[in-house]
Amino acid sequence: MNEFEWLRQTRDLNQPHAPQRDLWAGIAAQLEPRAPATRAPRAWLPMTAAAAMILIGLFLGTALLRAPTSLYDGTHLASDHGQRWKPRDPRLAGAAIEFQAADSEIRLALQQAPDAAFLRRIQQRTHVQQWRLQRYTQRAP
Template sequence: MNDFEWRRQLRELRQPQAPRRDLWADIERSLDRAAPTEAAPHRATATRTTWLFAAGLAAVTVLAVGLMRMAPAAAPATSTDVASVPVWKPDDPRLAGAAIELTAAQYELRQAIQQSPNSAALQRLLDRTEQQESRLRQLGHDAS
């Protein structure tokens, strides 16, 4: 079969074709048979859906309560936490913004370490932040 034959067959497929027999009679018969028995399965499905929804809601509630009980209570921030972060105010106004950001970062890291004291990653971040503040202090000292 060559390319011209394929194209001719494809053109024939585009032509509308009537069904070999009337389909509406079969459709009406199947609808008439399904109508009386359709109400009972729908009611059963609705009841089942309601029960499944209620069970899912109960499961989510139990899970939420369990997670709330497992979560440690967050310690409220006190004024002594803020005092533990040394506040440094550089004389050079160009360094003031960086000093504020570093002080805030140290404060947040110390709060996170209080909640998770065994976190080595948080401790490394705090050490890096303190090193950056030390470099910034050195820049402020060199600029003055």
């Protein structure tokens, strides 16, 4: 069978064709409006909503009570300022200088904007990185 025969067969399919049964009865049945289904009373819905609100309130309350506070407040930062990290390892001297420079720049920025939370977070991250490096040098031989 080649392409020309397929084309001839598809053209033959383009003839009017009568259905074997009457389709209008099925179409009319689908067009008729159906009676709406009765809904069961939902007495449990208000109780579920109240329980969900209580759980959300408890979750938010405990989350606010456990909210992390800054590790470094103003007095703690002032006491840390006098303590400079001076590593014995000469390879870490550059890191110590960078940490001190970053700390002084963040302190200057905090003097200009003392309520800037993002500066506090940056300062906290800097102190944590410096602390990790100090711990690393203590563990290293």
